[in-house]
Amino acid sequence: MGRLNVAALAFRSMALRRCIFSTFRSASTLKSKAASSKATDLYTLNKKLSDILRTGKLNEAKSMFDKMQQRNTVTWNSMINGYVKRREITKARKLFDEMPERDIVSWNLMISGYASCLGYKFLEEAKNLFDQMPRRDFVSWNTMISGYAKNGRMDEAVRLFESMPERNVVSWNAMITGFLHNGDMLSATEYFERMPERDSTSVSAFVSGLVQNGQLDEAARVLTEYGSRGNRRKDLVQAYNTLIAGYGQEGRVDDARRLFDQIPFNCNHRDGRNGEFEKNVVSWNSMIMCYVKAGDIFSARELFDQMNERDIISWNTMINGYVQISDMEEALNLFNMMPKPDNMSWNSMISGFAQVGRLELACDYFERMPQKNLVSWNSIIAGYEKNKDYKGAIKLFIQMQAEGEKPDRHTLSAVLSVCAGLVDLHLGMQIHQLVSKTVIPDVPIKNSLITMYSRCGAIIESRIIFDEMKSPKVVVTWNAMIGGYASHGFAMEALELFELMKRNKVQPTYITFISVLSACTHAGLVDEGRAYFKDMVSEYGIEPRVEHYASLVDNLGRHGKLEEAMDLIKSMPFDPDKAVWGALLGACRVHNNVELAQVAAEALMRLEPESSAPYVLLYNMYADVGLWDAAVEVREMMERNNIRKQAAYSWIDSSHY
DNA sequence: GTAGGGTTAG
The missing domain is CATH 1.25.40.10 (Tetratricopeptide repeat domain)
Structure with a gap:
């Protein structure tokens, strides 16, 4: 009995234990199920938060963030990322300081935020955080490097790059783009050649640098060399697109088209296959731009019509193409058809109407557009100027400033032309002062100043600005000064300057010859007039x-x-x-x-x-x-x-x- | 679900 009892007891106790254990186990399962469902909730909420942030609705995101019952580091990081992307660095920093626990992503985000705000103070703060953070990964180093690069501090970028414990392909790419950004093609080339392995970003970046330097054939060579290696060829479409655009800039439409046709498949077309090396919408847009730039509107339209999916740039490029050939009817058939015209579309229409002399329509569109920006003001002011409604242009210029829009170099250049048109030296000098105060004068602005002063009879002022400009001067500058002399009866000065221009190996344009011929007329130089007319055709190939x-x-x-x-x-x-x-x-x-x-x-x-x-x-x-x-x-x-x-x-x- | 490098327009 004793043994049996013992056995029975043992059995009971085992059963009990099992029972207790199983109860315990099921409770723990419940608990962990609850925890994991809460985690799933948080995961879903975080996903929702970042979706909202992706659409740019920062306020909506913040109110969701505030209402959330619980948050983890990802929640905080996402919100910080929202502010960082909007350059609201103070708000980002506040969250960073408030958050209960920071991970390496939080630190990296803040560094990125400070580094992308231009200015030495921000860069210094980025470096402070970089030095303070408990642990650094590739992203931390790379962010800091590109921060220096964006601020033009390639010396610091190099120092950091050299002192990194280990470099990855992104580090090399950041250096290359940094050099390119700062116009140092030589170092970019050196790094591109030195790097142990290149990915599609390296090739795209480098090709884009070559294109910007006008080395199109070298760009094509690099593209072919890395394109043929194959394994990640599909990512090279960006480099192809860059080169297509580059050919377009140089007017090499046929080369552009050859490259365009080399990109085999086409996500924009019915035969598109996902993930293949294929044309994307940028390829199409770039090719259309080439045609537009070359004045071949028919080929541009042909491609445009073949596209299955167009984006806003496709529409605007096409509209702009018609505007450029003053075909406002067609530009209007497209403007009305496009899904959602943006500022660029409206502004194109404004310039287009002004260009064909339909100032009332330009005004109408200017008034009707949902949200004017600086370019809208510039387009309408330039439109008034081109149509010689100088008083109207000045009125708009005043209105623009009253509405809180600050004039930029384009505005000021147009207003200087207005002063020239009005022959208003007083106003012109005021605008000149505004130029000195608000912008770093570039070549077009200086050209406008030369024209303004010479039209107003202040030819000596013009010549001072002309002489102060760096050599080699562009043809527009020579034209402005020669034209200034010619139209003010300084015929000999005009012709002397033209001879100097030829000695400087600057190719004259038809505009140059209008001034030159007029100078000959006014100086009583009939033989020279004839001779220049002949030279224009036979030596410079300019159609009279x-x-x-x-x-x-x-x-x-x-x-x-x-x-x-x-x-x-x-x-x-x-x-x-x-x-x-x-x-x-x-x-x-x-x-x-x-x-x-x-x-x-x-x-x-x-x-x-x-x-x-x-x-x-x-x-x-x-x-x-x-x-x-x-x-x-x-x-x-x-x-x-x-x-x-x-x-x-x-x-x-x-x-x- | 959060962080670093590359493309098209006035």
């Missing part, structure tokens, strides 16, 4: 425009070479305009050539049926030589055509008289 013909006709006419002027007009490959006939008519009046005057006047009557000027001039000429019948006939014709005498001869250069 109507302005050049008008200028030479004017020059020849003034010197009594009316027959030669008439022969020149006859030789023109296109129809002469009112400036050409006006110049001839003016010369005929001075030199009393009635027959040619008749030809010129009739041509002008056809071109400008409402203008009284050719009638009046012809009448006076007939009267002067006593051809009274003809004079009376002109007068009758004028009455018959209901033409009233006007005060000014708009088509004749006033310097004739």
